[in-house]
Amino acid sequence: MSNEVVFFKWSPEYSVNIKTIDDQHQELVNILNRLFVAVSKREGDKAIAGILDALVTYTQTHFALEERLMQQAKYKDFDAHKAEHQKLLDQLDQLCKKHLLEEKAIYFEMLRFLKIWLKEHIQGVDTKYSSALQQAGFSVAAWEHEASAEFALMSDSKKWWEVWKAA
Numbered sequence: 001m002s003n004e005v006v007f008f009k010w011s012p013e014y015s016v017n018i019k020t021i022d023d024q025h026q027e028l029v030n031i032l033n034r035l036f037v038a039v040s041k042r043e044g045d046k047a048i049a050g051i052l053d054a055l056v057t058y059t060q061t062h063f064a065l066e067e068r069l070m071q072q073a074k075y076k077d078f079d080a081h082k083a084e085h086q087k088l089l090d091q092l093d094q095l096c097k098k099h100l101l102e103e104k105a106i107y108f109e110m111l112r113f114l115k116i117w118l119k120e121h122i123q124g125v126d127t128k129y130s131s132a133l134q135q136a137g138f139s140v141a142a143w144e145h146e147a148s149a150e151f152a153l154m155s156d157s158k159k160w161w162e163v164w165k166a167a
């Protein structure tokens with residue numbers, strides 16, 4: 001495994017100092033890396049489509065949780081942040097549609113786009129809400145306790161991890 005190229009290597013500098021959110025960001029990075037491997041090894045349309053589906057579903061789930069946190073904490077830039085999330089989902093949807101029409105060349109464009117987006121989003125806007133919440137005295141620990149049960153329920157209903165077993 002030592003000579004294996006990791007497409008997106010997680011680094012502590014991407015931490016937003018909220019464990020639940022960091023864990024989910026790492027999971028997004030994992031799915032992106034999984035997509036890179038599948039594309040590089042030409043695993044076939046069905047496998048790749050399954051990973052793309054997992055990526056979109058997990059992204060939606062993660063955004064929903066993040067938005068709930070910001071809303072509960074009455075974060076002042078909530079609307080702008082939510083709009084960024086929606087924009088990404090729209091772009092992802094457009095890329096998926098483009099992929100259906102233009103076939104394989106789209107994967108690398110998509111991977112590159114997602115890697116840059118994720119890095120910039122985490123280090124830019126996610127870090128901002130995280131520090132604003134902590135400065136405002138919002139109890140992240142209490143929220144995390146509640147969120148972990150909630151997130152488990154959200155994940156249960158989606159079964160997104162099935163794709164890993166099938167791949």
Ligand SMILES: [Fe+2]
Pocket residue numbers: 066081085121125126
């Ligand atoms: Fe975000």
